[in-house]
Amino acid sequence: MRPFTYEKATSAQDAAAKAAAMPGARFIAGGTNLLDLMKLEIETPSHLIDVNGLGLDRIEEIDGGGLRIGALVRNTDLAADQRVRKDYAVLTRALVAGASGQLRNKATTAGNLLQRTRCPYFYDTNMPCNKRKPGSGCAALGGFSRQLGVIGTSDACIATHPSDMAVAMRVLDASVETIRPDGTTRAIPIAEFHTLPGETPHIETALEKGEMIISVALPRPRGGTHIYRKVRDRASYAFALVSVAAVIQRDGKGAVALGGVAPKPWRVEEAEALLPQGPKAVADRLFAGARPREDNAFKLTLAQRTIASVMAEAKA
Amino acid sequence: MKFDKPAGTNPIDRMAVVGRPTPRIDGPLKVSGKAPYAYEQQDVPGKPAYGYILGSAVAKGTISAIDTTRAERAPGVLSVVTHRNAGKLGKGRMNTAHLLAGPKVEHYHQAVAVVVAETFEQARAAASLINVDYARESGAFDLAAARAGAKDATGSDAPTSVGDFAGAFASAGVQLDQTYTTPDQSHAMMEPHATIAAWEGDSLTIWTSNQMINWGVKELAATLQMPPEKVRLISPYIGGGFGGKLFLRTDAVMAALSARAVKRPVKVALQRPLIPNNTTHRPATIQRIRIGCGSDGRITAIGHESWSGDLEGGGPEAATQQTKLLYAGANRMTALRLAVLDLPEGNAMRAPGEAPGLMALEVAMDEMAEKLGMDPVAFRVVNDTQVDPEDPSRPFSQRNLVRCLEEGARRFGWNRRKAPGQGREGRWLVGMGVAAAFRNNINGKSGARVRLDRAGGVTVETDMTDIGTGTYTIIAQTAAEMLGVPLAKVTVKLGDSAFPVSAGSGGQWGANSSTSGVYAACVKLRDMVVGKLGFGPGDAQFEGGQVRVGNRVADIADAAKGGELVAEDTMEYGDLAKTFQQSTFGAHFVEAAVDRYTGETRIRRMLAVCAAGRILNPISARSQVIGAMTMGVGGALMEELAVDKRFGFFVNHDLAGYEVPVHMDIPHQDVVFLDEADDKVSPMKAKGVGELGLCGVGAAVANAVYNATGIRVREYPLTLDKYLDRLGEVA
Amino acid sequence: MTEGYGAISRRDVLKTGAAGAAIAGSIGPGQAALAQPDPAAPPRAAVGLKVNGQAVRLDLDTRTTLLDALREHVKLTGTKKGCDHGQCGACTVIVNGRRINSCLTLAVMHEGDEVTTIEGLGTPESLHPMQAAFVEHDGYQCGYCTPGQICSAVAVLEEIRAGIPSHVTADVSKPAPMTTVEMRERMSGNICRCGAYSNIAEAMADVAGVKA
Ligand SMILES: Cc1cc2nc3c(=O)[nH]c(=O)nc-3n(C[C@H](O)[C@H](O)[C@H](O)COP(=O)(O)OP(=O)(O)OC[C@H]3O[C@@H](n4cnc5c(N)ncnc54)[C@H](O)[C@@H]3O)c2cc1C
Ligand code: SF4
Numbered sequence A: 001m002r003p004f005t006y007e008k009a010t011s012a013q014d015a016a017a018k019a020a021a022m023p024g025a026r027f028i029a030g031g032t033n034l035l036d037l038m039k040l041e042i043e044t045p046s047h048l049i050d051v052n053g054l055g056l057d058r059i060e061e062i063d064g065g066g067l068r069i070g071a072l073v074r075n076t077d078l079a080a081d082q083r084v085r086k087d088y089a090v091l092t093r094a095l096v097a098g099a100s101g102q103l104r105n106k107a108t109t110a111g112n113l114l115q116r117t118r119c120p121y122f123y124d125t126n127m128p129c130n131k132r133k134p135g136s137g138c139a140a141l142g143g144f145s146r147q148l149g150v151i152g153t154s155d156a157c158i159a160t161h162p163s164d165m166a167v168a169m170r171v172l173d174a175s176v177e178t179i180r181p182d183g184t185t186r187a188i189p190i191a192e193f194h195t196l197p198g199e200t201p202h203i204e205t206a207l208e209k210g211e212m213i214i215s216v217a218l219p220r221p222r223g224g225t226h227i228y229r230k231v232r233d234r235a236s237y238a239f240a241l242v243s244v245a246a247v248i249q250r251d252g253k254g255a256v257a258l259g260g261v262a263p264k265p266w267r268v269e270e271a272e273a274l275l276p277q278g279p280k281a282v283a284d285r286l287f288a289g290a291r292p293r294e295d296n297a298f299k300l301t302l303a304q305r306t307i308a309s310v311m312a313e314a315k316a
Numbered sequence B: 001m002k003f004d005k006p007a008g009t010n011p012i013d014r015m016a017v018v019g020r021p022t023p024r025i026d027g028p029l030k031v032s033g034k035a036p037y038a039y040e041q042q043d044v045p046g047k048p049a050y051g052y053i054l055g056s057a058v059a060k061g062t063i064s065a066i067d068t069t070r071a072e073r074a075p076g077v078l079s080v081v082t083h084r085n086a087g088k089l090g091k092g093r094m095n096t097a098h099l100l101a102g103p104k105v106e107h108y109h110q111a112v113a114v115v116v117a118e119t120f121e122q123a124r125a126a127a128s129l130i131n132v133d134y135a136r137e138s139g140a141f142d143l144a145a146a147r148a149g150a151k152d153a154t155g156s157d158a159p160t161s162v163g164d165f166a167g168a169f170a171s172a173g174v175q176l177d178q179t180y181t182t183p184d185q186s187h188a189m190m191e192p193h194a195t196i197a198a199w200e201g202d203s204l205t206i207w208t209s210n211q212m213i214n215w216g217v218k219e220l221a222a223t224l225q226m227p228p229e230k231v232r233l234i235s236p237y238i239g240g241g242f243g244g245k246l247f248l249r250t251d252a253v254m255a256a257l258s259a260r261a262v263k264r265p266v267k268v269a270l271q272r273p274l275i276p277n278n279t280t281h282r283p284a285t286i287q288r289i290r291i292g293c294g295s296d297g298r299i300t301a302i303g304h305e306s307w308s309g310d311l312e313g314g315g316p317e318a319a320t321q322q323t324k325l326l327y328a329g330a331n332r333m334t335a336l337r338l339a340v341l342d343l344p345e346g347n348a349m350r351a352p353g354e355a356p357g358l359m360a361l362e363v364a365m366d367e368m369a370e371k372l373g374m375d376p377v378a379f380r381v382v383n384d385t386q387v388d389p390e391d392p393s394r395p396f397s398q399r400n401l402v403r404c405l406e407e408g409a410r411r412f413g414w415n416r417r418k419a420p421g422q423g424r425e426g427r428w429l430v431g432m433g434v435a436a437a438f439r440n441n442i443n444g445k446s447g448a449r450v451r452l453d454r455a456g457g458v459t460v461e462t463d464m465t466d467i468g469t470g471t472y473t474i475i476a477q478t479a480a481e482m483l484g485v486p487l488a489k490v491t492v493k494l495g496d497s498a499f500p501v502s503a504g505s506g507g508q509w510g511a512n513s514s515t516s517g518v519y520a521a522c523v524k525l526r527d528m529v530v531g532k533l534g535f536g537p538g539d540a541q542f543e544g545g546q547v548r549v550g551n552r553v554a555d556i557a558d559a560a561k562g563g564e565l566v567a568e569d570t571m572e573y574g575d576l577a578k579t580f581q582q583s584t585f586g587a588h589f590v591e592a593a594v595d596r597y598t599g600e601t602r603i604r605r606m607l608a609v610c611a612a613g614r615i616l617n618p619i620s621a622r623s624q625v626i627g628a629m630t631m632g633v634g635g636a637l638m639e640e641l642a643v644d645k646r647f648g649f650f651v652n653h654d655l656a657g658y659e660v661p662v663h664m665d666i667p668h669q670d671v672v673f674l675d676e677a678d679d680k681v682s683p684m685k686a687k688g689v690g691e692l693g694l695c696g697v698g699a700a701v702a703n704a705v706y707n708a709t710g711i712r713v714r715e716y717p718l719t720l721d722k723y724l725d726r727l728g729e730v731a
Numbered sequence C: 001m002t003e004g005y006g007a008i009s010r011r012d013v014l015k016t017g018a019a020g021a022a023i024a025g026s027i028g029p030g031q032a033a034l035a036q037p038d039p040a041a042p043p044r045a046a047v048g049l050k051v052n053g054q055a056v057r058l059d060l061d062t063r064t065t066l067l068d069a070l071r072e073h074v075k076l077t078g079t080k081k082g083c084d085h086g087q088c089g090a091c092t093v094i095v096n097g098r099r100i101n102s103c104l105t106l107a108v109m110h111e112g113d114e115v116t117t118i119e120g121l122g123t124p125e126s127l128h129p130m131q132a133a134f135v136e137h138d139g140y141q142c143g144y145c146t147p148g149q150i151c152s153a154v155a156v157l158e159e160i161r162a163g164i165p166s167h168v169t170a171d172v173s174k175p176a177p178m179t180t181v182e183m184r185e186r187m188s189g190n191i192c193r194c195g196a197y198s199n200i201a202e203a204m205a206d207v208a209g210v211k212a
């Protein structure tokens, strides 16, 4: 871990301005991803701006419906919030399927969205990795890629985004609200928040330099049956091989997004129109153009079967 | 004392303390955070500096240049030790690869340098400022590819053959010929390898985490090329080892070298992401098993071959071991074949040989039972043997495998088991599996010193270790039983090379061997006590803090009135292990449920029935078994070091990537010990259980998954990707 | 099926081998551009914690984790380091009433916080009920994961009582029930390689007053 100076931010705008002005500055929230990566010198900030204590840890109702979740709300608190449990249960379910109780007590809404991939070659600084060191190559191609992406990937990077929470937020059409260094704010639809790797896998989100997440807005509740199904090798405390977030209405229509398969929560709205035709039709459309590796081709089968399981559960 | 004929009646047979469920005497320290592990020792002469290890970035090659100047100039840095300034190093007999690389690199993450700094943070940061250039060489990293070039192992691992295996197999009415694979596995003990080293003149003290104190002393002395008398090794608490801490590892060597370089104590813990590649692992195997039977279910031919790899000079994973002894059959063969691989060093991990061997053999037995149309329990019972099948003149000292199987079947509700693929509960496919457990008993020479003080307090000193096995407690129980004092009167001091040399902890020999050593020392102390009390000859009774011969009685403390009594002895063994085959037995039963959509497996019930001689402490013995069962579930369902065959290393080298079972994977576990005492093995009449508990578990899980799904998977671990496409259509 | 799709063939790998050596040259750092190491002493900061009820003031390298602050500076070594990366739970402590992994948080971020470690729960002479239950049910073997397990176990019972849902809660709109399955799921962030899980479940059930 490189040496760094540390300060507590005094306001969100102050934090954003400082982050833009100081080279090597980074926000730190729960620290559970950033510090992990700093210990390995995958992240090497020279200045940390602590964004805890800015009052961004509240969940508020939005006039006209919906919830505004502060960027610093802990995963545990978000999962346990009565309004979320009642109206956005898929989000609660996704949150409690992630990490461990201890980590969820620290992990924040913003930090969770911004956590980086768990690709094992990204984590090993001896290995070429375009995401960690642009232009160095991708060791995962032709390597051990069982956990990695099958769609939305590129020749430069096949990593997945590991968040469970983000998959539920995608199915709920959340938007990420930010403040920029000049004090202006904007809302980025979750669909556009994470970017695909293309030639530049080190760029992972739509955020600009210094831009800070202040909240995530959920639109009005939509009812329906909320399911989050996470499949992994052990029963808990593991990242998803495949996960499915679904909100299914009584008439069989609904929204479905997948985790563990792509560099971002994977949702294809046209696929949802095929829900009445059954899981195969949905999966075929979701994975049109998929480029699996030998190690992870099973994810296509698994995704389809998991969708089938979710649809059966929704019917039951 | 020498144990060379079957034990008669002795004071242990009273079982007033030994054999009673006894909570660990070190428990209160452990649960309150007061038991000091290696990195935490505070009674070190001077404030330790911190060492941080840099691992090699390549699997094989040469360090062509190494530039440490920036690291040396970094804040707080005291020294950087590499092969260039470490001085000439030897190598321990039991290490295959060197513990410091350079100029040659023998495996990935082999230690290349250690940075010593005032603080941990400074050492870690400076380690990344070292520039190393490697001339990388290509290597062999793929066991399947190297299989053809593998050679027969030699010595005690050499091929065996009895009767005419080929002929008998060819003419057998029912044949099975299958190949199974097990992956590389990591010990993944919770406490990383860690050491504090301090020099005083030319004497070295290390506080470390090591299962085998005496080996550690010798190997460290050999590595540093110094006399073993000058090395003191202290290891009172060990945060798990499972074989990974049997040997000297780089933390100890690097700490010693650094402490010498900076002339003050240095502490070093291996960073978790280095552990899987820097240390040893259980090597992967490819196993071919052939069984031939008559239609009566009797085995006429049994053959087991296993291929594994290791660095040049290393050894095979002895996966065929149990097949020499477990089942009857007149015609038999085993062969271990070893390929040279440039992956990290393979070595012992809990139940080496049997653990992967039974993962294959006991699935083969399940498959054969099905071919024969026999119940898998009945098939094993029919093929029981009471003598060494390779040498029928050698009976087993005690063998209750059949009782384990039958008792287990009864308790588990085995008769409710359905045909493969028939058990269904909602979205779950449910099935049961069984496997035999088998592991040899080994006795090791083991010494102890026992002191009796004026207050009647007893102190036992031995360099034996407690790696979670419960050694502190069973040694206290043994001394209390032998000397007739309450448990609370016994103090046990372990894990210090200043104490008499013990058998150490490994190969499930620890409990029986070390308590037998304590037994020997106590016998000596009893004689001294009787002598001091002037009771003359006769059958002395030690009970309730008193000594009685005939009608003369005295407090045991009286014997030490004139000063502490100290007795030391070592238990050694004669030929009984040659005359009698000494082994431990068990049966594992598992109920598994497989999600018919996703293929996720959940273990619902587990039962182990063990026959392992006298159980010294049913509480800690049971814990050993449930822990082993847990590791067996890991091996069956998730554990695998993923090999990158291009770069030659284990890719998933941390605890997020290498998955081991968590709480949610493990149901309530039941363990039953048959009431046994094996008088051929030792005066304690006990054998080991710590590895037995693991042997066969993986196969029982695999057989349960087969029974649930009707799908046979022969490549461990049984992850869902291996059978998802065979699970049947889902709507 | 995916040959040629950006794959490194075996031959390429060996070519990358040469490049790999070049990469290796800058590997330790792991990054393309290396800033010149700052010759000045690394930044420090002061922090005040309340550890097991006692005020502690520390002046620390900003890089010091709460775990290392406890173990190496306050000399409370009951809290264990198993992985230093949030992957094992051995470092679990309770901060302001919540359990966290002390390895993945900076000490300087805890100004004024109340930290409870295993030493603060009870002593060998006067064990906390959970500690006593671990001894009674043999909820450990080597003991290395144990302080983390116990801190977690104490907090888990509180979490269930507080109604916080978990992955196994059937209906998240209702409070979670006090069952061993709930406990096992919530304890899954504490790995025990010795495999004491079944006994830990019994110890917790005992303290919670439910059937294991
Ligand atoms: C062993 C382990 C297992 C895990 N398993 C799972 C799992 O199964 N599922 C899952 O979803 N997650 C999992 N996680 C990841 C965990 O959820 C994330 O580490 C966590 O959510 C990150 O949140 P944080 O607040 O700690 O982020 P931090 O580490 O503080 O920050 C992460 C990133 O976000 C940036 N950032 C933080 N706040 C803001 C802000 N307001 N605006 C802009 N940028 C900001 C930081 O600069 C940093 O780059 C696991 C983690 C570990 C260690
Ligand atoms: S898949 Fe992406 S993250 Fe992984 S090694 Fe390749 S470039 Fe790096």
Ligand code: FES
Pocket (backbone or CB within 6 Å): C080, C081, C082, C083, C084, C085, C086, C087, C088, C089, C090, C091, C092, C101, C102, C103, C104
């Ligand atoms: S040491 Fe913190 S989780 Fe392992």
Ligand code: FES
Pocket (backbone or CB within 6 Å): B190, B239, B240, B468, C139, C140, C141, C142, C143, C144, C145, C146, C191, C192, C193, C194, C195, C196
């Ligand atoms: S008791 Fe050893 S890891 Fe849990």
